[in-house]
Amino acid sequence: MGGLRAGGYGAFAKSDLDEDEVLLRVPRSCCVTLDDALSDVECGAGFRKLMEEAGPGADTVVIAGYLAKEYLLLKEYDRRLEAGDDDDDDDDAVVVGTRPRPRGNVKFAPYLRTLPWERGVNAQEHVLFWEDGDVEALLGGSLAYADAVETRATVKIATGILDGIIGPVVRRARGEGGNEGGEEGGGGGFRFPWQRSREEEERAAAGGGETILDGLEEAVRGAFVICLTRAFVAPSPVDGGREEDRLEPVLDMFQHSNVPNIRHRFVDDGSIVVTAGPNVRSGDELFNRYQGEEDGDSMPYHKFFTRFGFVPGVTEPVANLIADRSTIFFPQRAVV
Known part of the structure; x- marks a missing residue:
């Protein structure tokens, strides 16, 4: 069982709950969805081009990109406020593309501030936050190694x-400064790595390519951790019921247990409804189950770790499990 013993946020019952009692309802409009990214006035065109080129498999990349962009803008707004800028001064609005955007006007700002953008925040541990050497030293030869390397x-x-x-x-x-490539109608201003010319490849190899935006690697890495560990799969009410990945504020504060005491279900308007399970008493921590039905009841623990950053039911540090050659991570040979 997880819970606050494992760190991070949690939710508790303030009174005894009846089974099936509705605890909360989260409208789809409060969730971070692919629609938010594709309709974004600043980068929507680029995200749509990415979807056209890479297909549905790019959903997570697009949502992560949208989160990273909003997070970096939010950090810029905060930096200016800390420097003493007046947030109410329209003449000092942050300009994105050719349009002024009032500082602090980030749709999901309060939610973004609760998320684990860095290693250790909310007790978050994930292989995306590790150094390359740690992956090789700790996971080399393990069942989790291939997943970890591929994800990174x-x-x-x-x-x-x-x-x-x-x-x-x-x-x-x-x-x-910089070009307007991310602007709506600008076509995204990007090309895939495999679309570079030979001259561009040679220049990049020689260190003459453009420098990655300062802070982008950390923001994208954090956004992927957030998507992998917190996204729910839900039917989309605007796309013929096609399944979509989306982030659900509040619901993702519930810690994990293999024996949860709350349930959640999606309703026709795209909202998610959370209800109590049996025998929930005042003061009890409320638990959800992270792995969905598509994973069945037997998601291997090493895959659970590379996806969510922890092993359910185990509080022992992962380094200790690996040092002890735990069967969670290392296959065992039968003695014959």
């Missing part, structure tokens, strides 16, 4: 692609 490689490629989409917007907000 995906994020590295995505960072380069997203720099061309959200980089110009953030650079302009910082007063660093």
